Amino acid sequence: MDLKTAIQNFEKHGFAVTFAETKEEANAYLNGKIDGVSVSYGGSMTVAQMGLLDQLKTHNDVIGHWDIPDGMSKAEVYAKAAVTDVYLTSANGASETGELVNIDGFGNRVSSSLYGHRKVYFIVGVNKLEPTLEKAMWRARNIASPKNAQRLQRKTPCAAKGDRCYDCNSPERICNGFVILARKMSSCEMEIVFVNEPLGF
Numbered sequence: 001m002d003l004k005t006a007i008q009n010f011e012k013h014g015f016a017v018t019f020a021e022t023k024e025e026a027n028a029y030l031n032g033k034i035d036g037v038s039v040s041y042g043g044s045m046t047v048a049q050m051g052l053l054d055q056l057k058t059h060n061d062v063i064g065h066w067d068i069p070d071g072m073s074k075a076e077v078y079a080k081a082a083v084t085d086v087y088l089t090s091a092n093g094a095s096e097t098g099e100l101v102n103i104d105g106f107g108n109r110v111s112s113s114l115y116g117h118r119k120v121y122f123i124v125g126v127n128k129l130e131p132t133l134e135k136a137m138w139r140a141r142n143i144a145s146p147k148n149a150q151r152l153q154r155k156t157p158c159a160a161k162g163d164r165c166y167d168c169n170s171p172e173r174i175c176n177g178f179v180i181l182a183r184k185m186s187s188c189e190m191e192i193v194f195v196n197e198p199l200g201f
Helices: 003-012 023-033 045-050 052-056 076-081 106-110 133-151 158-159
Strands: 014-020 038-041 062-063 086-088 093-095 100-104 119-125 177-181 189-195
Touching: 003 189, 014 023, 023 045, 023 052, 023 119, 023 189, 038 076, 045 052, 045 106, 045 119, 062 076, 076 106, 086 106, 093 133, 100 106, 100 133, 133 158, 133 177
Parallel strands: 014 189, 038 062, 038 086, 086 119, 119 189
Antiparallel strands: 093 100, 100 177
C-alpha cells in the first residue's frame, strides 16, 4: 500500500488529512488542536493505546462510556456523548482509494462518525490501510471484528476461534452496522490523522 496515494485520495474526497510519524507526534498534534471544548470517543483501542484521553481531560470536558461519572446513567452518558463538539474514533479499515470502513454493534460509534458533532477526528494506524475498499471491508470483518469480540468477551464464533467472521446470528454479535465513508460528510468537519505505526485492531 502507498500511504502517500491514500492521503491524496482522501483529500480528493474532502477529508482534511494530517500525517504523524508516531503516536506521540499524533498525541501532541491533537492535544494542541482540541482545547476548551466537549469531547467524546468511540470504543477505540487506537485512542486507548495512544493515552490521548488523559491529556485531553486536563483542558477539555471529556465524556465516554468507558468512564461513567458518578450520578449519571450509561444512557445519559451515551446521550451526552452524541452531541459533543468533537468526536474521536478510528477506523476498522481504510482503503488506498480513499474510503473509511467501520463496523458497530451498538451504533453509537458509527452514528457519531456521521453526524452530531462539530468535528470528527479519525485516528488511523498504518495497519488499517488496504489497497481497495473491498479489502478494507474484508479487514474490518475478518481481522478487526474478531479481535474486538475477543476483547469484549462476546459469545460469538469469531471470538471463540479468533480467525474470521462467521456472519453469525448470535445475540452478542458486534457486526450489526456497516458504514462506508466514501466522501466527507457535509454536516461537519472531518479530519483523518494517519499514524505511521500500527495502532488498534
